[in-house]
Amino acid sequence: MTKKTTGPRGGVASSETAREINRDILLHTIHLHQPVSRADLARLTGLQPSTVSVITGQLIEEGWVLPGTLGRLPRGRRPVFVTLNDKHVTLAIDLRPEHANLAVVDINGRILSRETLAFSGQSESKADTKKAIQNIARAARSLRTAAGDRIFQGVGVSVSGRVDQRTHRLLFSPNVPWTQIDLHAELQKVLESPVEMENAANACLLAERWFGNFVDTQNMVAVSVSEGIGTGLMVDGRLVRGRDDMAGEFGHMPLEEPGPICGCGNVGCWETFASNRAGLRYYQELVPESTLTTFQELLSLAKGGDVRALRSIDKMTTYLARGITMIAAGLAPEVIIIVGDCTALWPRICPVLESRLIAKSFTPRTPRVVAAMDGDAARLRGAAALVLHKVLFRQNRFEQPKGQVTARPPDRLAAAAV
Numbered sequence: 001m002t003k004k005t006t007g008p009r010g011g012v013a014s015s016e017t018a019r020e021i022n023r024d025i026l027l028h029t030i031h032l033h034q035p036v037s038r039a040d041l042a043r044l045t046g047l048q049p050s051t052v053s054v055i056t057g058q059l060i061e062e063g064w065v066l067p068g069t070l071g072r073l074p075r076g077r078r079p080v081f082v083t084l085n086d087k088h089v090t091l092a093i094d095l096r097p098e099h100a101n102l103a104v105v106d107i108n109g110r111i112l113s114r115e116t117l118a119f120s121g122q123s124e125s126k127a128d129t130k131k132a133i134q135n136i137a138r139a140a141r142s143l144r145t146a147a148g149d150r151i152f153q154g155v156g157v158s159v160s161g162r163v164d165q166r167t168h169r170l171l172f173s174p175n176v177p178w179t180q181i182d183l184h185a186e187l188q189k190v191l192e193s194p195v196e197m198e199n200a201a202n203a204c205l206l207a208e209r210w211f212g213n214f215v216d217t218q219n220m221v222a223v224s225v226s227e228g229i230g231t232g233l234m235v236d237g238r239l240v241r242g243r244d245d246m247a248g249e250f251g252h253m254p255l256e257e258p259g260p261i262c263g264c265g266n267v268g269c270w271e272t273f274a275s276n277r278a279g280l281r282y283y284q285e286l287v288p289e290s291t292l293t294t295f296q297e298l299l300s301l302a303k304g305g306d307v308r309a310l311r312s313i314d315k316m317t318t319y320l321a322r323g324i325t326m327i328a329a330g331l332a333p334e335v336i337i338i339v340g341d342c343t344a345l346w347p348r349i350c351p352v353l354e355s356r357l358i359a360k361s362f363t364p365r366t367p368r369v370v371a372a373m374d375g376d377a378a379r380l381r382g383a384a385a386l387v388l389h390k391v392l393f394r395q396n397r398f399e400q401p402k403g404q405v406t407a408r409p410p411d412r413l414a415a416a417a418v
Contacts (some may be wrong), residue, residue: 019055022047024393027064027084030214031108035068035081056082063151064088064392086238091140091152091193094200094376095159095178096225100136101376104147105384107392109211111377113146115139126180133181137190153391154194156201156383157187159227162246168197171244171297174228174252176265185338191406195385200224201248202239204339204372205232210385212373214335220332222372223250223324224379225340228263229271235331250327251275255319273319276341282312299344313342317349321356324369328357339378341372397407 022045029044032035038056042049048120059065060082068081086106094101103114116141119132144152161173168184188195198206205222208214222232229251233240240247252264259268260281272278277296283298284290286308292298301309324336342349350369357366372378 008091017338021053021278022051025058026052027059030059030065030082030084032285034083034108035345036083037079037081039377041082058379073209086110087149087151088153088388089147090153090384091144091155091191091386091400092380093136093140093155093157093187094383095157095255097160100132100139100390101380102110102136102139102143103377103380104143104150104382105381106150107388109381109384111380113143114380115143126281127197129178129180131187133183133190136187141271154196154387155187156203156385156387157184157195157197158198158200158379158383159183159197160224160226160230162199162244162249163197164245168195171195172246172249174265179239179317192388196383196390198383198386199230199248200226200361200379201232201339203232203386204337204378205234205239205382205391206385207378207382208337208372209234210389211381212378214337217334219331219333220335220337221324221327221331221367222339222378223320223327223336225278225320225342226376229275229320230245231333233319250323253326255322268310270319271324274323276316276322278319279312279316282315283309286312295341299341302345310348313345313348314352316342317352318356320349321353323361324353324358328361328367335368335370337370337372337378339372339376341375343375346371 016034025045025047026041029041030224033040033044036044038049038052040104041047041056042052046054056065060067065082066085068083082106086108088107089112092103092105099116099118101116104112106112117135119135140155159170159173160256161178162171163169164171170179170183172200172302173179184195184197187197189229199245201222201224203221204224208220208222215222218234218237220234224230224232231248231250233248237349242248252262252266255265255270255273257268260272261267262269262272280295280298283292292301298309301311327333338349338353350371353365353369353374357369
């Protein structure tokens with residue numbers, strides 16, 4: 001007869017489910033505290049030492065965990081520290097209008113190798129789009145070959161657009177050509193691997209939650225600043241998706257009318273004033289003879305002290321601040337994470353954003369404003385996190401509430417393993 005366990009909420013689970021929940025808890029705790037001993041795992045999780053020992057042994061047999069160095073104690077047997085096995089990697093792809101970034105990312109979020117592939121983002125031809133995907137596949141195969149004996153767990157893709165999590169179809173992507181085809185199906189076919197695909201801003205949010213410094217933060221917003229502007233929203237520990245997975249398109253809220261025409265067909269959208277393209281436009285208005293074509297070129301000028309480049313980025317930042325002020329008023333986040341190339345000028349940008357939030361706040365507490373770790377690498381790490389979290393954990397998802405890993409009743413322990 002199968003033993004049943006009943007949680008405080010009245011839900012009934014099999015003993016196998018309980019073991020899988022405990023497995024997830026231990027994996028998550030190892031991820032947070034590695035290298036860590038079995039004794040510390042028992043203390044941190046509240047699980048019995050015998051349970052920790054059995055499950056840790058299973059994880060070592062499965063190849064997810066490695067026994068590491070011996071610790072030192074004043075007396076008694078020296079503990080063995082365990083870590084996640086960083087031979088497990090994923091291929092991460094970040095799709096942009098005119099290029100794709102590809103990387104091999106290990107289970108701890110380290111980018112082991114990286115490549116950028118340029119292509120024309122202006123063509124709406126289905127044939128050209130498929131050609132771009134074939135080129136991405138060739139670059140992906142090259143990265144996988146160079147990775148040697150690493151164990152690939154799948155492909156994670158971040159894309160500037162909203163993805164239907166049920167059908168995997170790209171629903172809305174005004175700045176990129178990927179809606180011409182079934183992007184998910186095409187990538188799975190050419191890469192011959194399972195593919196997890198997510199909106200870039202959501203991916204950035206997950207990267208910060210999984211690999212970054214905000215594992216316990218319940219309310220935060222990621223603002224991805226690139227060719228357009230996208231936002232990922234986490235409220236009360238859950239990723240906000242909304243109807244048809246379309247929540248988060250703050251880049252297309254009207255900021256000023258009349259205004260520039262947006263790729264979505266409206267005028268005066270936030271992203272037409274605060275995106276990388278807007279920064280380039282401001283510079284070209286100041287320097288009509290300019291031959292700049294990329295935001296990276298504008299950044300290089302700004303870093304070199306070019307006054308007009310700095311003025312252009314300052315104007316872009318002012319509009320960025322206006323938008324995040326509205327988001328802060330509506331969602332009350334604890335943290336707002338800015339992702340993008342513009343964070344290379346963070347000492348100049350951050351004070352503008354913070355001062356606007358303080359000036360417009362109607363409460364004594366304003367959200368922290370931080371730059372994503374390593375700029376746009378957050379999009380690649382987020383794409384990797386989609387895959388690694390799915391293959392590592394059997395019972396939990398990113399969107400579940402997250403708390404400190406301590407001794408709790410079974411249902412709250414499950415929530416802790418996000």
